[in-house]
Amino acid sequence: MSQSRLHTRETLLSFLQEHGVDCVTHNHPAVSIVEEQANHVGHLDGCVSKNLFLKDKKNRLYVVSTLTTTQVDLKALSARLGLGKGGVRVAPEESLQSVLQVPPTCVSPFALINESARSVALLLDVGFQKQSRVFFHPLSNDVSTAVTTENLDKFLKAIGREPSYVDFEAVVVVGKDQPPDLASLVPKEAAKETxxxxxxxxxxxxxxxxxxxxxxxxxxxxxxxxxxxxxxxxxxxxxxxxxxxxxxxxxxxxxxxxxxxxxxxxxxxxxxxxxxxxxxxxxxxxxxxxxxxxxxxxxxxxxxxxxxxxxxxxx
Known part of the structure; x- marks a missing residue:
């Protein structure tokens, strides 16, 4: 499948179906925060995710997708990625438009289907693997799509990515005798900026x-x-x-x-x-x-x- 076009909710869901990615999609009013999404799908089988879009000082971009209960320490994550001073921080809204090409409320692993996001790193919460299903917005914030981690992995492999699961709450001391354990997940190229x-x-x-x-x-x-x-x-x-x-x-x-x-x-x-x-x-x-x-x-x-x-x- 060609990824040169900009995907929509409809083309993404069609892609999932074409590649045998089992999922369940629920329509609901547009939401802007995780708590609002949970009000509509929290009672269903599965867990709601929170998704961060981050940027380091070399303009390399990251999507961090976790359980809502997982604590993500950006300083500790920066050290584990081997980024040194500066580390990662919240990426600007302009990068959402030019790279992920989704609204601020629609960051998720599904956004990586767009060709413009090919250099964005994806870090998934290891806690997902203990859940029956996980809810993500499929490029639109008035819909939530639930998938198992097996089917999430199937989607990622279909777009040419190898899933990477991280224990964000693990205490990892990075030093002279302990190299950064997540350094291999740092993108090899920076995002192309406008x-x-x-x-x-x-x-x-x-x-x-x-x-x-x-x-x-x-x-x-x-x-x-x-x-x-x-x-x-x-x-x-x-x-x-x-x-x-x-x-x-x-x-x-x-x-x-x-x-x-x-x-x-x-x-x-x-x-x-x-x-x-x-x-x-x-x-x-x-x-x-x-x-x-x-x-x-x-x-x-x-x-x-x-x-x-x-x-x-x-x-």
Whole structure:
């Protein structure tokens, strides 16, 4: 089968049928969070999954699919993947559109059927293997499809992938004598980014770069968050917001240093150290948090648009 086309719910379900992947599909109202999905299918045979779309500093992408009860420590996962500093964080909504090509609420192993997602790594929860069936959205958030792990494996092999199951809650100490146990699951190539993504990456480098001596000597100028509007839709530039928050934090800290009784030379040295420390320690977590908020907003917008379209069609 050719995967060059963009798949829909219908073509995915047809693919499952053609390749002997046994599944049960349930229609329900559009949902944006796992709890809402569980309200509609949680009483049925099987368990609901939660799915994360992650990105590392080299633009390599990962789908992490787990039980809703499984705790995923991104720092521990990054160490087990051998990614070093930076590790993995929530991928931007733009990557969902250009790589997985699904709405924010529809991340699942099924999204890997699209050719654009061929370089995305998939990490599955070993806990799935103890469940009778697992529910995933089949590229649409108003449907849930339940499959056994045997049939999930059959689907993955049909699209040319070897299933990889991970115990995310295992305590694995990575060190000199213990190499990263999940390093083999890191994608061999980065995702192909669009022009808009490349521009965002450049902004990110500017936002977290260590301050120069001249910049540390005086509070940095506040960077206004860029929120351009296109056809009535607000699009948030996460990196501009990140830069603005970091600039405010640095300015507050440096102002306190300049009001102290330290000698000017020491003030400057301390200001530089504080500036670099704040940007280095806060930037990754703040960026991940902002991406989560942004993706949630997009998901709610998608949900509202779908509901409005449904109501219009019903009239």
């Amino acid at each position: 022009e808009s993504q490349q521009g965002t990456t450049e902004l990110k480098v500017t936002a977290v770069a260590p301050a120069t001596k001249q910049a540390a000597a005086a509070p940095p100028k506040k960077t206004k968050a860029v929120v351009p509007k296109t056809e009535g839709v607000v699009r948030v530039d996460v990196c501009s917001v990140l830069a603005s928050v970091l600039d405010d934090a640095v300015a507050a800290a440096v102002a306190g240093i300049h009001s102290s009784t330290l000698e000017n030379e020491k003030k400057q040295a301390v200001a530089e150290a504080v500036d670099a420390a704040i940007r280095h320690r806060l930037a990754p977590d703040l960026e991940s948090l902002l991406m989560t908020f942004k993706n949630t907003v997009y998901a709610e917008g998608f949900k509202s648009a779908t509901e409005s379209q449904r109501l219009s069609s019903a009239r």
